[in-house]
Amino acid sequence: xxxxxxxxxxxxxxxxxxxxxxxxxxxxxxxxxxxxxxxxxxxxxxxxxxxxxxxxxxxxxxxxxxxxxxxxxxxxxxxxxxxxxxxxxxxxxxxxxxxxxxxxxxxxxxxxxxxxx
Ligand SMILES: [Zn+2]
Numbered sequence: 001x002x003x004x005x006x007x008x009x010x011x012x013x014x015x016x017x018x019x020x021x022x023x024x025x026x027x028x029x030x031x032x033x034x035x036x037x038x039x040x041x042x043x044x045x046x047x048x049x050x051x052x053x054x055x056x057x058x059x060x061x062x063x064x065x066x067x068x069x070x071x072x073x074x075x076x077x078x079x080x081x082x083x084x085x086x087x088x089x090x091x092x093x094x095x096x097x098x099x100x101x102x103x104x105x106x107x108x109x110x111x112x113x114x115x116x117x
Contacts, residue, residue, distance in 0.1 A: 004028045009039045016043070017050050030076050044068060 004012075004025075009032045015021045021029055033040050047068045 004032050006032075006036060006039055009033065009036065010042060013043050013046050017047055026075070027079055030072055030079075033072065034076075
């Protein structure tokens, strides 16, 4: 799998803040931001500005820094669960196929065993 670099990461920052990133691109973006201090700092600044501008009028007591890391963690967890569920489905499919084959085999050997007896 090819991972995005800092330039591609920066290009997607606004999309991430506006919740427009999805799928593979979102995953790569989060993975890069988590491992690249420069991009995380840049994202932090953009996030703080975007959120602060939106809330200036409300005068809310805000802790945007922790909100950003929560947003990253929560998004990644949600994606992880999504992929995990896909894996579980695949394993369940394989298991039920094995059970069908096993039962067919059991039926056939019982059938032929009955013939021989
Ligand atoms: Zn970077």
